[in-house]
Amino acid sequence: MLALHNISLFKRLSGVSLRVERGQWWTLLGPNGAGKSTLLSLAAGLMPCEQGFIELDGLPLQEIGLANLANRRCLVTQSYSVGFHVSVQEMLSFYSPHPHVPELVEQHLQIKALLLQSFDTLSGGERQRVHLARNLMQIWTSIEQGDALLLLDEPLQQMDVKYQVHALTLLFHIQQMGNALLMSHHDINQAYQFSSHAGLLKNTQMIAQGAARETITLARISALYDQAFHAIEDTVLSSLYFTPKA
Numbered sequence: 001m002l003a004l005h006n007i008s009l010f011k012r013l014s015g016v017s018l019r020v021e022r023g024q025w026w027t028l029l030g031p032n033g034a035g036k037s038t039l040l041s042l043a044a045g046l047m048p049c050e051q052g053f054i055e056l057d058g059l060p061l062q063e064i065g066l067a068n069l070a071n072r073r074c075l076v077t078q079s080y081s082v083g084f085h086v087s088v089q090e091m092l093s094f095y096s097p098h099p100h101v102p103e104l105v106e107q108h109l110q111i112k113a114l115l116l117q118s119f120d121t122l123s124g125g126e127r128q129r130v131h132l133a134r135n136l137m138q139i140w141t142s143i144e145q146g147d148a149l150l151l152l153d154e155p156l157q158q159m160d161v162k163y164q165v166h167a168l169t170l171l172f173h174i175q176q177m178g179n180a181l182l183m184s185h186h187d188i189n190q191a192y193q194f195s196s197h198a199g200l201l202k203n204t205q206m207i208a209q210g211a212a213r214e215t216i217t218l219a220r221i222s223a224l225y226d227q228a229f230h231a232i233e234d235t236v237l238s239s240l241y242f243t244p245k246a
Ligand SMILES: Nc1ncnc2c1ncn2[C@@H]1O[C@H](COP(=O)(O)OP(=O)(O)OP(=O)(O)O)[C@@H](O)[C@H]1O
Pocket: 011, 012, 030, 031, 032, 033, 034, 035, 036, 037, 038, 039
């Protein structure tokens, strides 16, 4: 679905290639400043690459146009404010062609209880739930068709543990419908547990990529963050649990 061919942007991203296919959930891991947000903005078509090119279903991104892209892909950015007084209901109807919160979204993000509240008075976690819901509603028709590309820049920030699990479960359902996900995240264990694939970015370069459980290894994670880790076997989840050495 999404193909990045050797893309670069001065001091922000260097020669990155990546293919994200339908039904795959990629997580980008890497230290602050590694280039994760830059990669997501370029993939969303919000700025041009200096070198290389990006295709969506074989078409160069710049030929698709932002209006068409808006029906097909969303970008959940790291910070979001509306800048004026507006209720959650008004904000959702302003940005989304889909007038109602879809049942699957409501089930996991519980937006309806917030609809009459002013967006600017929401707590950080509530705001992030609405921000995620708004982006999903923007492309909901494509999501239902299994044809959507979700670009997510640390989408769980400020959510409490319960809503993190709810949001990850919602994203898992959306992946199972055949959609493609590319997400940056700072939680190695959630990436290991939930994503199908992982890309490790360091100093603007992709140093490893592939199936999540083959790519996220103790040696690579320690090198990625310049930090020693323990890997503990979780026999219940038949998974590894990474924890930094103090
Ligand atoms: N608008 C900009 N102009 C110039 N440099 C920028 C700009 N935005 C980001 N950068 C630089 O590009 C590099 C990559 O930044 P980016 O935001 O992509 O990192 P990141 O991996 O998303 O980091 P974080 O985990 O902190 O969100 C950083 O060195 C950053 O300082």
